[in-house]
Amino acid sequence: MFSMQAIGYVKSPYKQAREVPKGLGAKHEAEGVLEIFPEFELGLTDIEGFSHLFVIWVFDRSERFELLGTPPSDNRPHGVFATRSPRRPNPIGLTVVELLRREGSRLHVRGVDMLDGTPILDLKPYLSSVPPEQLRRGWLAEAEARA
């Protein structure tokens, strides 16, 4: 077992899961703040040079996992590791956000899909993208084609 601790919390406009946009074509353009604890502020040095960040966080209001589930963007079940379901063996979330500005240990970002108060485990710079022409998107592309 590995013990992880919050390095801060997300300030988000979403108080409940049903408020977060979901399903095919859902856009995540909400603004929020990554409030990092002051004791970790030194670790943010030079982060403002990056336009996008990976945020690794905890689905802290998810209570169990299911290996097979039907996501909001399809009417067919898929394996949890082929979806972004909150009901995961380790309840870890991953979101790419755009960094708008930094105020000390507060990072103002766009693209939050986390609930208000979500614990943050880590931040990493977004360094490169897979070219879209190399991406295959499995069941999601099929669901989009059917829609």
Add this chain to the structure above:
Amino acid sequence: MFSMQAIGYVKSPYKQAREVPKGLGAKHEAEGVLEIFPEFELGLTDIEGFSHLFVIWVFDRSERFELLGTPPSDNRPHGVFATRSPRRPNPIGLTVVELLRREGSRLHVRGVDMLDGTPILDLKPYLSSVPPEQLRRGWLAEAEARA
């Protein structure tokens, strides 16, 4: 505190950290296997439709963290959250791999930069990329320009 458990292990050609390509222009094209425990195999259903996956894993051989450090790709120190340093408050790694094929609960992938035996916490489908023209890459772009 949040307790996380391994869902499997990475089989990698790298036995020690010094073998992993590092620094400016390092390429990660090594092949490896994500060996997921059989009890989680159902969670892999339909994953083979995706060309790329996010792998969330543990730097299990990293013993401490430092908030400021000098990465292999630069000669100047940066905050840990602006780098991919293993010495993080939560020793979580994130790697994008290309999925080559699935054999039951074994995923053959390209692009591993983890050590052999690294514990895996989660897998997620890679669904979309930030367009390169929208990316700013801070100190890394500056280090590349100086090189």
